[in-house]
Amino acid sequence: MTAHDDATGTNGREAYLGRVFDIRDRHVLVTGAASGLGQAIAEAMVDAGAVVTLVDRDADPLRELADRLAGRSGTVEHALCDVADASAVRATVEAATARFGGLDVAFVNAGIAGAPRTDDESRRLERVQLDDWERVIGVNLTGALNTMRAAAAVMRPRRSGRIVVTASTAGLRADPMVGYPYVASKAAIVNVVRQAALDLAPDQIRVNAIAPGPFRTNIGGKRPRSAEAEATWARTIPLGRMADPEEIKGLALLLASPASSFMTGAVFPVDGGALALSHTI
Structure with missing residues (x-):
């Protein structure tokens, strides 16, 4: 093999991929990190060598995740915080930024689904409970705004940073499978x-x-979905199945890395083709 072959072969390819997707030593903050998609995102960032601050309001699973991720390629810290509390979010982001000398990426992921839906009647407009509405909006919308504001405040002086928000395909179309508060948020x-x-x-x-489209997480409750519920979701997806949280990692790494340097203001569905199907009906 010639030097040219080597440069453009395996070694060159690995060097290129390593450069465009390199987030080693970057400070990444992930809210809602203790479970579901937040946990998968946090795992991807740590395994890619980032310095990761895990943020969640549930102390035990947050500590357990931090312990499990310790010793991997990156560095892990964790902070207890409810994103619906603006002052707590600001203090958490400022403390993490001071500790690591800046904030490079903020994954604004914390979210809840609202009250469990046990039948079709519970999805009727007349049945929307205002306390449930306010709770979901408080976390999914106001909490996301709180986190984005805090991240922007520390990123703007450095003229650098990435903010990645977990939205939903339910925010891009009407969705009879979820409730009004979640769709609105x-x-x-x-x-x-x-x-x-x-x-x-x-x-x-x-x-x-x-x-994201339907993923196998416990966002709707502490227990996993039943086989019947999963089959119902699967029928709405052209690929014929729900996604595993692992399947969010590639896009998360792309949006955190230099590979996304000319991407902003975009919404990236990860839904097994569900939105494409809805546009053909």
Whole structure:
């Protein structure tokens, strides 16, 4: 093999991929990190060598995740915080930023589904409970705004950073499988992402959203979905199945890395083709 072959072969390819997807030693903050998609995102960041601050309001699973990720390629710290509390979010982001000398990436992921839906009647407009509405909006929309504001405040002076928000395909179309509060919060946050992208672009801060379709997480409750419920979801997806949290990792790494340097204001569905199907009906 010649030197040219070696440079353009395996070694050259690995060097190129390593460069464009390199997040080693970057400070990444992940909210809602203790479970579901947040946990998968946190794992991807740590395994890629980042310095990761795990944020969640549930102390025990947060500590367990931090312990499990310790000793991998990256560095792990954790902080207890409810994203619905603006002052707590600001203090958490400022403390993490001070500890690691800046904030490179913020995954604004914390979210809840609202009250469990046990029958079709519970999805009727007349049955929307205002306390449930306020709780979901408080976490999914106001909590996301709190986190985005805190991240922007520490990123803007450095004229650098990435903010990645977990939206949902339920925010891009009507979805009879979820409740009104969740749909409203996710639809609103999609436009907040676009607005923030315009605002922060002059400071070279990229703002994008991931819009997951049905994933196998426990966002709707502590227990996993039944086989019947999963089959119902699967029938709405062209690929014929729900996704595993692992399948969010590639896009998360892309949006955290230099590979996404010209991407901002975008919403990236990860839904097995569900949105494409809805546009053909």
